[in-house]
Amino acid sequence: MKKRYLATNLFAVSLFLTACGNDDVAEALESTTSVKTQEEQIVSDLNAITEQEKNLQGTFETTLSEDESLSTLADGTSAVFENVDARSTSLSELKETTTAMKEEQTLLDEKTSDELPQDELDQLTTSIETLTASLDEYVTHYETVLEEQKNYFTELGKEEATYDTLTEGMETINEHDTKTKELLLQLDKELVEVQNSQTATTESLNKLNDSSK
Numbered sequence: 001m002k003k004r005y006l007a008t009n010l011f012a013v014s015l016f017l018t019a020c021g022n023d024d025v026a027e028a029l030e031s032t033t034s035v036k037t038q039e040e041q042i043v044s045d046l047n048a049i050t051e052q053e054k055n056l057q058g059t060f061e062t063t064l065s066e067d068e069s070l071s072t073l074a075d076g077t078s079a080v081f082e083n084v085d086a087r088s089t090s091l092s093e094l095k096e097t098t099t100a101m102k103e104e105q106t107l108l109d110e111k112t113s114d115e116l117p118q119d120e121l122d123q124l125t126t127s128i129e130t131l132t133a134s135l136d137e138y139v140t141h142y143e144t145v146l147e148e149q150k151n152y153f154t155e156l157g158k159e160e161a162t163y164d165t166l167t168e169g170m171e172t173i174n175e176h177d178t179k180t181k182e183l184l185l186q187l188d189k190e191l192v193e194v195q196n197s198q199t200a201t202t203e204s205l206n207k208l209n210d211s212s213k
Helices: 002-066 079-109 118-156 163-211
Strands: none
Touching: 002 079, 002 118, 002 163, 079 118, 118 163
């Protein structure tokens, strides 16, 4: 009787441990799937900001040619302000996605089961940490970019604006542009790292998931 009881309970424990392992795999897969979605959203937001910024020069030139008094810069109705606002919206979305990715990193860090591919998970969480740190730097930098561009266009619309207002402002914008491009190159490399790590981790998790069925 005791042997039968012991065997029955050992079998139950085995099933329980298997179920826990399956849960860990399923939860990790859910997180890696979310990371892929977030990575795609980050690329979309960065591309949107870049495209909107490319349109800024043409929009500014249109304002200069159609509004000799620059009154639309003074009262904030020029299309350049719409451009700034559009990029600000995309930047806010990028910030939210970065926060969500950090949350997934935390969840993946908590997955310490021996059933999971820890090497791949460690690689993924490390690459996510590097990427989100760079995204934080980019967001902080670009918030300053948008604020200074908005101030620059507003200052140009004032009666006391001079040629120096125009040239000094452009110098500042160009300096920020150089920094922006450096950050984007860095982000491009780190996004590839996250993408590769996510793919490798997901493949390993899928194999574990299939073998447990």
